[in-house]
Amino acid sequence: MSEYVLELKSISKSFPGVKALDNVQFNLKSGEIHALVGENGAGKSTFIKIITGVHHQDEGEIYLNGQQVEIRDPNEAQKMGIAAIYQHVTCYPDLSVTENIFMGHEKIKRFSKRILWEEMHSEAKKLLDNLGADIDPRSQMGALSVAQQQIVEIAKALSLNAKIIIMDEPTAALTKKESEELYRITEQLRDNGASIIFISHRLEDMYRLASRVSVLRDGKYIGTWNVNEISKEDLIVAMVGREITQLFPKKEAKIGEELLRIEGLGKTGFFADISFTLHKGEILGLTGLIGAGRSEVCQAIFGIMPYDKGKVYLEGKEVKINNPLDAMKLGIGYLPEDRQKQGLVLQWEISKNITLSTLDKLCNKGWLNASREAEVAKELSEKVNVKANSVFDTVSSLSGGNQQKVIVAKLLNADLKVIILDEPTKGVDVGAKSAIHEIMSDLACQGYGIIMISSEMPEVLGMSDRIIVMREGRITAVFDREDATQEAILEAAMVNRAERELAGVR
Amino acid sequence: MSEIVLEKKLKVTGISKFRELGLLVFIILLSVLVQLRNPNFLTLENINDMIKNTAILSILTVGMMLVIVTRGIDLSIGSTLALSGMVSALTVSANMNLHPLLAILLGTVIGTACGCIVGFLVSKARILPIIATLGMMNVYRGLTFMISGGKWVSAHQMPASFKAIATSSILGINVLIFIAILIYIIFYYFINHTRTGRQIYAVGSNPEAATISGINTVKVLWMVYTIMGALAGLAGVLWVSKFASAQGDTAMGYEMDVIAACVLGGVNIAGGSGKISGIILGSLLLGILNNALPLINVSPFWQEAIQGVIILVAVIVNALVKRNVDRKNLMRRKI
């Protein structure tokens, strides 16, 4: 019998253009809470998807209680006693809590096949009571809060007799009080003999709960420590790791007059009290954890989702932006985070994609001018160095990095003053990454104001003139380029404000 | 303060109960109003008549609810009803001493076959339900005309035993109503107390999650349309027996009544939810409207437009309620 309930050895997994996991080790002791931490894109999600059978590893072995196993699909994982609770709960909102718990393994009478509702309800009630949650098992899942839904998911895992429970960012959408409740339940699960992998961005979660912590960075395994043996600072260094090894092609741009000023922007349920300015030639880094409201702020400025409080000034004049067309007419462009869903028409050729947002400029009174479009597309895609043979190649045939370059080319074609780039180098290979950085620098030198949303610390530090950090819908810190350090940014992004103030007093 | 109370109440009782209650109140109010205008409305005879008329509608509504719960729609049922009604009418007119039960069985089998084909197109061939059922609607309608040669089967061609299906009674209850009640009991049990029944809801509520839970979505979809067809076939026989005539254009456009009854009964057009109690009220309300409008001297030519407006208003109100709930949920998120 092995000491570990779950052991993963030399796991590697590649997606086109990206090596998501590279020779990762991991082991889980029986009855422990093991935190798995790392920056966005470090490979945590891919890693747990391999454990739960959603993806299959390219290389490496998985051992369950010392036995080597193959996990081919989520059902198999379930049968092996592995359950995952995701941040975005995968539930049936229209069905009752009991049904959500028992879907796929309902209790039925042997001969009549009748569903034994009473028994399921009482068992559900028992499971929920054991978790200390006051949830009526008959209520509708969709009517519960996110925290309650997560508890139901946990109850589901328990009803499946899961021995290994993976929690993927369970606290991301929870309030402090709700998180506290979740900690208590997690500890209770551990005391009852379950082994838990706890993934979180919040260091406070980890220190509160876990006994050991493993760090992933850029798809690589960095190490495992006992939580009481590693300080917060060392942990952050382990997560961020590299002293900035990449050289960022940051050129000194002349920072000119104010372009954009945001005052007290707010939207119910998403963000509040957002104020900042952006100057000509400036690259403004906007960072924070996923879900901190960064994209929402920028999408509000771009007119995708209207804000309900605050003012936006462009070159000193107040402007009202109702839709993306208004924004683009005023000179504000946005490169969306999800390039396949929001940025590109994948079935289309490069040239049509590049010209889509600027058709009016290239046409003659509404008539398309195909040859001019092709020329412009050629010029722009050569400028950003898209690796393609013809501007008529379909975008879906390009790699992630080249797709991103196409979207950048699309923005360049518009007459913009302000360019908002949302995670411009996410899922992009190294070569394309530095190419995109170079383009960004050039743009700043030409006098564009650039807002760069990024979760990647070196990129934020290497490219930005100023850095804004958001946490839970609010700005928690603003740094100048000289003052910013990885540790300070991470702390502003991750640590609860009240706690920080407390530490300050101390 | 009061808003918090209301919100709590909403959370506890659920919106669907609120809607049902509202529907019930509306039905009562409507009945009272109609009664004031025309005292013949709430007589035993009229009520009996009304419920008899509603019986066939309500049988179809059950099937349509299942289809809509899976995010689909079935426009072919009016034609399926006509086709199976016509086939059974022709059969009984050729074999005068055929047992009425066999006629019912025959109609149901025809309907099942029709539904099975639609189910195949939607589940296996992955055609949009609207397109598949629009196409088959015309195929079945055309078939009905073809086999009848464009002629009617009228009352004197049908044996008395066949016409008696709709007029006789079991346990003192009219057969139509009896069958409707029976079907409601069966389906209440089916959708609430069997795994297969619950799977229909799971597929409609979250198809991806259903697949991950190991539910065979193709099977569920196929089954739902087949059930719809079977019920339409059964309804076809009952219809022909009740009106004592089978025509090529029997029940043309009747699918709209059925959809209206579902939507009124709170079946969510986006799938995933719908309750037996809701569609009973929905069919009842539609039945009352159909019965009451002539009684209060509304021209029958108004009925269609009124029905359309009802569907539209019902779905818009549903959408607005949902928006309101979503907004409230956002307000609760503190930042």
Added chain:
Amino acid sequence: MEKRIIAAQKEFNLRKFFFQWEWMLVLILIIINIINASLSPYYLNFKSIIDATMTFLDKAFIVLPMAFVIILGDIDISVASTVALSSVVMAVSYNNLGLPMELAMVICLVVGTLCGLINGLLITKFKELSAVIVTLSTMIIYRGIAYIILEDQASGKFPQWFSYLGWGYVGGIPFILIVFAIFAVIFGLLLHKTTFGRRVYAMGNNITASRFSGVQVDKIKTVIFTLAGFMSGVTALFLTSKMGSTRPNVATGYELDVIAMVVLGGVSTSGGKGRIIGTILSIFVIGLLRYGLGLKNVPAQMLLIIIGLLLVIAVMIPNIKINTGKAHKLHKTKA
């Protein structure tokens, strides 16, 4: 870093050129003409083929905007009711209100346009509701209003010259064919040669990306549904002229024919694909098929079946292709 030269000239690919659905339609069209010719010795001359177009071109006007609607990935099943309503309003304006016929015709177009505009506004303002449910309810409402206006009466007695629309010739060519040709060219240019058309395709392929690219998606959608309404008005003009009188149940089932023509023309119901030339070819395929079957005295009901099956089969064929294509794509993005 090496600079890459990217070609901006399109290469002509002979295989790709011939591997198009439109050639298939041309082939079918030729076969139909051969069959028709073998059925009737008088068929195969220019004049009779041209004359045949008069029998089916009235609904073809709606096919053009419907192609836009389906390219968007939506559907409009209210068009037939819109035809009925505009036709009835026109007849009543002339016969009962005593307005001049020219004005009545303008009113006909205005009513059609309004119906379409209402659809468009409902669909864009209530995004929770699908185009299916919105147009389903307006389909009932519009026809319901036609019934309210005319009840079950017919309204005819138009001025003599009005029949010219449907039956007249200009230089030996039917007037309706000329008007259709003009509209076909306009819609073809709009879809393939203007920024509007480009944006429609973009929306059909990826509506989110279109929004992020500054495409006014709501506006375009409203315009397209309004166009569908306007063209239904045009159809109402020609249809009424052809028949000489109108009734509320006029144009029943046209939505099926129209959708069948669009889908057979190679427009994918999942949106983003298809060309006007294909839909025009398929108008002639279905129209001449109908005409030919009419020569052979095939009953009208048989046509219902054939068109219904054609619709289902036409959707099924690309579905099979797309399924394999999608699997491939999924694999790619996942891998």
